[in-house]
Amino acid sequence: MRYLPLTDGDRQAMLATIGAASIDDLFVDVPAEARLAGTIPGLPDHASEMAVERHMAALARKNLSAGEAPFFLGAGAYKHHVPASVDHLIQRGEFLTAYTPYQPEIAQGTLQVLFEFQTQVARLLGCDVANASMYDGSTACWEAIGMARRITKRGKAILSSGLHPHYVSVAQTMAKFTGDELAYATPELDSECDNSKLIAAIDKDTSCVVVQYPDILGRIEDLTALADAAHTAGALLVAVVTEPVALGAIKAPGAMGADIVVGEGQSLGVGLQFGGPYLGLFACKQKYVRQMPGRLCGETVDAAGKRGFVLTLSTREQHIRREKATSNICTNSGLCALAFSIHMTLLGEKGLRQLAGLNHALACQAADRLAKVPGVTLMNDSFFNEFTLILPTDAREAVRNLADRGILAGVSLGRLFPTAPDLANGLVVAVTETTTAEDIEALAKALEEELA
């Protein structure tokens, strides 16, 4: 086996040192009836690198990849161009094959990256501090609800109808067990968000209001009034950002008063990857830092007085605090955080603003063109790079038919909200810098034919 360096000679010599007659002697503690005599039946034996690569390549070819088709899917995962240098750098063995930086003397590379990442995320989201990453946006969102409960000592969270339904679903799963109460309704096909309804719903039991920005239908609205209303009632505002590129063009939630801002960082550096691994972003106001879940990297000095970085405030964490921890999270998304941070460094503020501007301009072009397809209505007044079309027919069916023609047309609301027939004709279309004028035209033409 190419990954196992021991030779049979080594094994014999080592058994002799140990004083065991055979490998089996080392497994004596396993009850005899559970000790398998041979290989597990029904599974193939080892294979050459070439054979495995061919098998996996054959599976890969059964997928239609985003780069092979006009592609308009978003709804929480976005196709952006990732510079080649990002992937080159994250493959450096010293990053890729390092462990969690618990030994800071020999992990300054990872630690400094995390410190830089935390700073970038905090600034992007408009907050004071950010942690070193969570699993993804949806789990970060639930962690924020739990954190709001700990801070406010209240158990009722109000979820905006514009929150990604899968994020809602994750929160509902957890709330069943923790006893949190979640107020939520599916969205309406309206150009306005439900902020006024949310404000009306806030009461003295409310731990937090959770609002997505831009929301699942692509709408963007000012959060200031919502934040004020929450704060007045002693509740927190949790903002969720699933498309961080947007924040190169629109105001940061933190700047509009959000207390906790979480997000999905996949857009920068990480890639689509069929949904994972992704990158949970988590930031908040300074005063709440000790209630934060997840790892934090902090600056300090070494014995010689040199600046250095360490994981810190770990008394919040499970490996120290056990059942009293702020979260059970251990392994997070370190390598994805690295990729995000490198991509952000390559962009810089200048590049991020250009990228965001290009996304928005192309989305406007696409919206204008697609709204001209007979029978199709553009729902949004406001949007960043994603908007909702209302088709004269079931959008889920249309998406499947367009896929058969080689066009990945967007995410149907029927896929996202299968139990809400009112939304069935909605189609969420995302446009990024990777979208060409030809792609837009191809979608428009195909939609015209599909709806004819």
Next chain:
Amino acid sequence: MRYLPLTDGDRQAMLATIGAASIDDLFVDVPAEARLAGTIPGLPDHASEMAVERHMAALARKNLSAGEAPFFLGAGAYKHHVPASVDHLIQRGEFLTAYTPYQPEIAQGTLQVLFEFQTQVARLLGCDVANASMYDGSTACWEAIGMARRITKRGKAILSSGLHPHYVSVAQTMAKFTGDELAYATPELDSECDNSKLIAAIDKDTSCVVVQYPDILGRIEDLTALADAAHTAGALLVAVVTEPVALGAIKAPGAMGADIVVGEGQSLGVGLQFGGPYLGLFACKQKYVRQMPGRLCGETVDAAGKRGFVLTLSTREQHIRREKATSNICTNSGLCALAFSIHMTLLGEKGLRQLAGLNHALACQAADRLAKVPGVTLMNDSFFNEFTLILPTDAREAVRNLADRGILAGVSLGRLFPTAPDLANGLVVAVTETTTAEDIEALAKALEEELA
């Protein structure tokens, strides 16, 4: 521009330090009429990474890659499976973006690799010493002829008809200018090599006999008698190996008396790449080392007594010796040598022998199957992983037709020897560990249909 870090502010500040009013002032030495005022007409301006990647990908898609088709081409370039770790390692920035190791204190990585490479190559080819690489097999072959001239002070080289015709062509090009005389004839479609004819041709003016092993038609023959005959006449035997994997299965030329052994190292680690960059191997007996062309890495110690490596014997080289150098070569194939060396280290002797055995066994299977195609004759009695079929028709035409059916059937002798009509029906077929039973069957079937 993403690769140019100076900002306009930097440029102004730097011009001020220099004391120049504008960039143009720095180009004053260029005659005014040659100084272009604007960009060169007829060329596009800069493009985003994404746009360039798309353009190049579109070009790449216009090629039928070896992995996409049953593939049987050889004749000096072979498709082998290269372990993924090879490419990972050669992309380490410290290898990829280093310069020639003229500053040994900060180039021990490259230098130790070259020392290991030289040792591996010398052992594989059965010689005492090897250099740190040449451009490719064909230029190494010419360098060997020149080296034999310097050693023997004779100007006539006898080239075997089994030598790759492109290698012959390179030698003929150079000989036109250096005045070397080259004896050469195109091969015959015979199961035996022309060793006896070569022996007969050796005379007192002969600097060297150049013989390929396995030869261009795939034949392998013992070189001992040839070496003895050359040595008796005061000439050298130069052996050329275009498929180094063969030497895991068959005797090394050095062990049969060859004085200089050169080769193409592409098979290990390097990949097909449409013909370049490749890797010239060059090894010889110890006594000729000071007549060798190319860089050499040698062991030494540093000021603290630690073992270290340096480029050495550079008085043979152009940057010291100028017009009296043993060659004009400067940049060689350093990174390809690294890839070769890593691949060889992964294989080790055990793996190399397995690889060679698998190549040979599959080639035998393929030869047996293809010889059953009606009208097709197997020319070879002996071969390693490549053999010649004699078709009842022009093989060049057949290869083109099979390509239209998606099968890359081999190299026709008409492509290699366009001026030798006697060879027109010959087809050289190479088989490696990447060839499957399905590939062989697909070729056999397609050939049956083509010849029907």
Next chain:
Amino acid sequence: LEEKLIFEIGSTDTTGVDFADAPQAASRLGSLARTDGIGLPGLSEQETVRHYTRLSRQNYAIDLGLFPLGSCTMKHNPRLNEKVARMPGFADIHPLQPQSTVQGALGVINELAVWLITLTGMHGVAMTPKAGAHGELCGLLCIRAALEARGDARQVVLVPESAHGTNPATAAFCGYKVEDIPATPDGRVDLEALKARLGPDVAAVMITNPNTCGLFERDMKVISDAVHAAGAFVYCDGANFNAIVGRVRPGDLGVDAMHINLHKTFSTPHGGGGPGSGPVVLSEALSPFGPLPYTARMADGTIHLIEEDNVGEEMPQSFGRMSAFHGQMGMFTRALTYILSHGADGLRQVAEDAVLNANYVLRSLEDVLDAPFGASGPCMHEALFSDKGLAEGFTTLDIAKGLIDEGFHPMTMYFPLVVHGAMLVEPTETESKAALDQFILALRSLAERAKAGDEALKGAPYHAPRRRLDETLAARKPVLSWSEPDLADAAE
């Protein structure tokens, strides 16, 4: 070896990326256009490559040497896995694409699921959990859902003292009360104490097997039977599955749920702290309660995705979604690649060599380092030592930091908690005998120095990018993000 921060070298006017010009279009951003300076510095591509290349060189990594972190299973990460994960057919597909366009991806999930079920002898598997701790959560949610389905709202989860911190944290995170189970003097779960505590309020017992002392829980089957008899479920922390893969099926021992860290047993890279992946294999009793989305192969060979819209017919008892999409697909492709490379025979060899290597370390060092459970028999995949016998004032920490100067990563220290000054060494099966011999030599020499009271050891490491770092300062006065020096000064 000091590398400035991007905030100190970059500028908001510099970028390492070019874009095509944006087409003219009327903005739909309304009054929300961002006008403030964000404060994100950029670097050119070369500066970027340099910054991160230099930073990387301040890390230790498996690619540089042996990484004996007990319980973390720092084994070799094959490069084929990385290559496969980057095939566009895997890397560049969206989680919400129509099923007809992602049959290969669903096939990977399904194929890996079959392997995990077969290797563990279990009934089903939940693929979505995103790391080991997330898998624990999944397992406990299944257990809770199963209990609630039978109207049995038990509130207590029993956890051995030696458990990973994630175990009690997870139980608490989903609303359970956590109680400890003591250990026996030979480092295993105290069966009698456990039995005594079992009762109608106990929902589950969480056991790590092989446990965090590196020992196999000999009584596992008896424990399972007792737990089941008491109406509770057995959760097994599978962090140490590497020791038994291919040789022992947890399903044969009565386990109801076990997470598998793909980044431990199945070689996906740790990446400096993730991403991990923690699929959970489930017994027949728990399988109906697993999370969405779920994949299943249909009679016609297509792979079918169970989500909210068809969950009613297909998996009506599912506890719901626990992350937005399908789980760690990028880790699935790597793990499946690794599994297919080894096959059933190779994986068995993995366990054998992992255990052999650990016992070799144990027996080669027990004369100089106290091995608290060394006398009770062989260890599994990790060797546990304690600080007993070190000179006054010398600690496990000193030995750990001393290892850095010898060119190794420290072992796991001060864990498990049941052993004083624990040093937990897990060499893994991908280390050669030569590498082990070097490591043993280094650790022997450090043990001898710590016993002899060599004061120099207390200052180690000397030859690392940094000397010991002041963690107290970091926690007392947390600086968690960078700010302009003058602003920071002004704030003091």
Next chain:
Amino acid sequence: LEEKLIFEIGSTDTTGVDFADAPQAASRLGSLARTDGIGLPGLSEQETVRHYTRLSRQNYAIDLGLFPLGSCTMKHNPRLNEKVARMPGFADIHPLQPQSTVQGALGVINELAVWLITLTGMHGVAMTPKAGAHGELCGLLCIRAALEARGDARQVVLVPESAHGTNPATAAFCGYKVEDIPATPDGRVDLEALKARLGPDVAAVMITNPNTCGLFERDMKVISDAVHAAGAFVYCDGANFNAIVGRVRPGDLGVDAMHINLHKTFSTPHGGGGPGSGPVVLSEALSPFGPLPYTARMADGTIHLIEEDNVGEEMPQSFGRMSAFHGQMGMFTRALTYILSHGADGLRQVAEDAVLNANYVLRSLEDVLDAPFGASGPCMHEALFSDKGLAEGFTTLDIAKGLIDEGFHPMTMYFPLVVHGAMLVEPTETESKAALDQFILALRSLAERAKAGDEALKGAPYHAPRRRLDETLAARKPVLSWSEPDLADAAE
């Protein structure tokens, strides 16, 4: 920082590669089966990754810092180039595939050819040469072929003293007699001396422009005219094209042949000593004589390959093949990717920034280091200093080795030969002002130390993987391959 050799750590029984079992087949190897031990050690994949990862860390590289090697143009190597070169459509095609199956590859060659011709203002280009020196060979072969075609067997090539060593070596390698041309005190070719030497025996003049002193040959056009008038050809060494790309076309200056180092001007990686690539642009007079294979775009848009079988109709005067296949395809894809990224405007900026950076270095240091031609005006892309003014016994070597301790690669030293103790600094356009400022500071401090006679400098480097190495020992008693220690001892 010592890494053993593979021969010291590997064994011939170990392998890091698995193969399928070979099918049974009767051997066709006859009596030639290799039975001796070859002596090639193997390592497992993990050991292999570690060995080469650790070795790599003993190298300096552009990815780590500024690399001011004059004439070598160590600029940033964009990672997109690497990605593109690895696309299977480029990396995995055979040079002898039928033309219909490689139209994309031939298209790359043709597209790059058009760029090179247009950027240089020349008539044709030979793409096959495999490095700069190979390109020189190609150019001289064209010249010789052209002269022979007119029955004019000239035997002398004139080369300036300041030329790269490859120039005289190449001329000699293809049978020419080499004669030097002297330099003027301002570091340029002595026009009068050149004119005086021109005559019917002179085949060509080889000139580097910008020259190796970093100066533009102001008289280039005059020289070309004089050379042409004498019936000879002008070969231009294009190693320094980086300084003028996009701003000056060598074709406008009367050049007949010039090689272009794709690894210098067009950013393909140096790879620790290659592979390079050296296409040669040719004037109308020389184009008919270029090497095979040649590519040409047909009226129907297909790219057509000219090889031996059609050379008679298409290029009857070709001097033939100079390497087996099409040249450095892998470098063509990288160079074309780079060129398209920059475009005509970006390439012009390349030259401007390269020249600006060099002049900034020159003017920032000429107060502490002697700049022999500093007074004559601006330099081009490299700044030349001499050892004049250093304290007795201190040399250019000391400053170069001192730079290593400051974290930089040394500059080119003792070249060009026309300046005593030359230090040739080429920062390239991909360095930021901040990086230059750091470098200037370091070099300034070293210059001051060498002038003050700081003895410590003579021992530099102190902070590198090795101290100064004994090159004399290496050459006197060459050890060029590894042998078992006992065998080596016995041989002494």
